[in-house]
Amino acid sequence: MAGKFEAFVDHDSFFRFRLLAPDGTIMAISGPFDSKTALAAGIAAVRECAGTGLVTDLCPAGTVARQPPAAVPASAAATVQDDCDDRRVPASGHTFSLANGPRRQGSRPRWVTAAAR
Template identity: 50%
Template sequence: MAGIFEVFVDGESFFRFRLKSPDGVVIAVSTPFEDKPAVVAGIAAARECAGMGLVTDLCPAAGAREPAGMARPMAIPRNAGPQACDEPRKASDGFRTRAKELRRAATAPRWTGAA
């Protein structure tokens, strides 16, 4: 099951939307919008970007604090290639071509003919 977008009015009388997972956990909350059409456009933009969104690693080189009782992960060697943390990962042309095909398939009519 997919996530659920909820439109609501915040304490400052602005419109916002939140994305909830199927089990009811809030995943994201939007910035404030002036009116409902703007919120709908924001939801459409979030839907369009979320499926093919790239991930950018903004973690410091030193890493995050480790929680108590957790085993420490293995270190990635510096010569491990593009999957190493310090090197940005480059998308290959094949990935971009496949992404375009998926976008075209998603925007194509889902069915044809009369019901």
């Protein structure tokens, strides 16, 4: 299963999207957009550029990654209160779909003239 995009309205009333991995992990959150049209264009740009993006390694040589923290036992997790005010999900529960059908794979180059079609 592929990842997916989730559109939402943030606490400042801007449109944003999240890129989710197949397991539901948030991979990226977009910057703010003023309209759903701009949001859809931003998602389209990410879809178009993501597969062809170059990777630039800015990590210092010899850097060792830290180990992830140990899992918290279920009994200890139950005693911790979650006082975060997570405003990333719109209160109205609206969902946003970009397409009415499956996405076309591959398209003609944009620079093809009408006479060449």
